[in-house]
Amino acid sequence: MKLKDKLKNISGAWYFLGVIILSYLYFLIFNKNIFFNSIDSFNSIILKIIPIFVLVFILMALSNYFITPAVVTKHIKDKGLKKWFFVIVGGVLSSGPIYMWYPLLASLKDKGLDYGLIACFLYNRAIKIPLIPLAIIYFSWQYILILCLVMVLVSVVQGILINNLMGVKNENSNSI
Amino acid sequence: MKESMIKSAKGLWKAFPMIIGTILLVSLISAIIPDSFYTMIFSKNSFLDSLIGGLVGSISAGSPITSYIFAGEMLIQGVGLVAVTAFLVSWVTVGIIQLPAESTILGKKFAILRNVTAFALSIVVAIITVLILEVVL
Numbered sequence: 001m002k003l004k005d006k007l008k009n010i011s012g013a014w015y016f017l018g019v020i021i022l023s024y025l026y027f028l029i030f031n032k033n034i035f036f037n038s039i040d041s042f043n044s045i046i047l048k049i050i051p052i053f054v055l056v057f058i059l060m061a062l063s064n065y066f067i068t069p070a071v072v073t074k075h076i077k078d079k080g081l082k083k084w085f086f087v088i089v090g091g092v093l094s095s096g097p098i099y100m101w102y103p104l105l106a107s108l109k110d111k112g113l114d115y116g117l118i119a120c121f122l123y124n125r126a127i128k129i130p131l132i133p134l135a136i137i138y139f140s141w142q143y144i145l146i147l148c149l150v151m152v153l154v155s156v157v158q159g160i161l162i163n164n165l166m167g168v169k170n171e172n173s174n175s176i
Numbered sequence: 177m178k179e180s181m182i183k184s185a186k187g188l189w190k191a192f193p194m195i196i197g198t199i200l201l202v203s204l205i206s207a208i209i210p211d212s213f214y215t216m217i218f219s220k221n222s223f224l225d226s227l228i229g230g231l232v233g234s235i236s237a238g239s240p241i242t243s244y245i246f247a248g249e250m251l252i253q254g255v256g257l258v259a260v261t262a263f264l265v266s267w268v269t270v271g272i273i274q275l276p277a278e279s280t281i282l283g284k285k286f287a288i289l290r291n292v293t294a295f296a297l298s299i300v301v302a303i304i305t306v307l308i309l310e311v312v313l
Contacts, residue, residue: 003223012280013190013191013193013194013197013201013277013280013282014193015194016194016197016276017186017193017194017196017200018199019197020200020201024200024204025206027204027279032313034204034207034208037206037207038200038203038204038206038207039203040201041202041207042199042200042205045199045202045203046199053188053279056188056189057184057185057188060183060184060188061177061180061181061183061184062180064179064180064181064184065177066184066209066296071291084295084297087207096273098274098278099191099194099195099198099271099274099277099278100195101297102191102194102277102278103187103188103190103191103279103281104187104282105282106282109282109292115242116284117285119286119290120214120287121268122290123269123294123297125268125277126265128270130267131239131273134245135244137185138245138247138248138251139248139251140243142309142312142313143257143305143309146305146308146312147261147265147301147305150301150304150308151265151301154297154300154301154304156299157297158290158293161293162289162293164288165289165293166241166285166286166289
């Protein structure tokens with residue numbers, strides 16, 4: 001295989017990683033302070049997300065095993081309001097950085113989860129239950145409660161908007 | 177079950193360069209942008225500040241814990257609650273830095289639409305939240 005063909009087979013994601021690594025090399029040469037601060041931050045994030053990686057892997061394996069396209073299609077079509085409820089609860093309870101969940105959501109999308117529900121899930125990830133005590137320290141509990149309720153409602157609005165904009169033709173996804 | 181695990185491992189491996197690249201990028205931006213930047217750019221005009229709040233939150237990276245601390249400090253320094261709320265909401269719902277990863281894995285059109293609508297909705301959420309709060313309290 002020629003070098004040109006080999007390069008064609010490399011995913012764009014690896015080029016992205018390559019560019020970022022080159023940026024780090026730039027800072028290593030010209031600004032060691034930024035380089036080492038970034039590396040420290042990278043290490044602390046990696047240590048934090050390793051358990052989440054394991055959790056995501058387990059959830060993906062379980063979903064691949066139990067959630068077949070037929071099962072998802074059946075539940076999403078039959079449950080009406082409940083499917084939104086499940087997606088909202090799932091989003092609120094999920095933890096870790098948002099990009100950790102993309103592979104799982106892509107896998108569920110292949111099994112029939114529509115774009116609106118994915119958007120709704122991602123929006124609800126913004127509600128961080130473990131951080132609520134900290135938020136109450138800076139803001140009032142009334143403010144946090146109202147903010148969370150408004151965000152849950154708006155997550156459904158975003159889901160419907162996304163389905164319309166993406167041209168998802170699924171009667172159930174837009175019927176609340 | 178073995179097949180499911182292999183499939184999951186392949187899925188994670190496909191996302192691996194994007195995940196590592198994103199974490200490296202987030203770490204680099206956190207190191208380059210000083211904390212004081214966030215409190216320096218607000219004008220104390222509610223509407224403009226909510227737009228700025230939404231924009232700054234959208235391009236910011238880091239733990240949501242940091243966003244609560246920044247937002248709390250902004251509020252103490254006199255930045256309006258609508259702006260602070262837009263900042264808080266967009267910080268966690270819009271992901272400009274994660275956009276390449278989201279586009280690759282979930283699709284470019286979806287990623288762009290989701291982030292654009294999340295940005296617009298962060299301002300809507302901020303206005304509704306503060307309006308309700310004013311009525312309730």
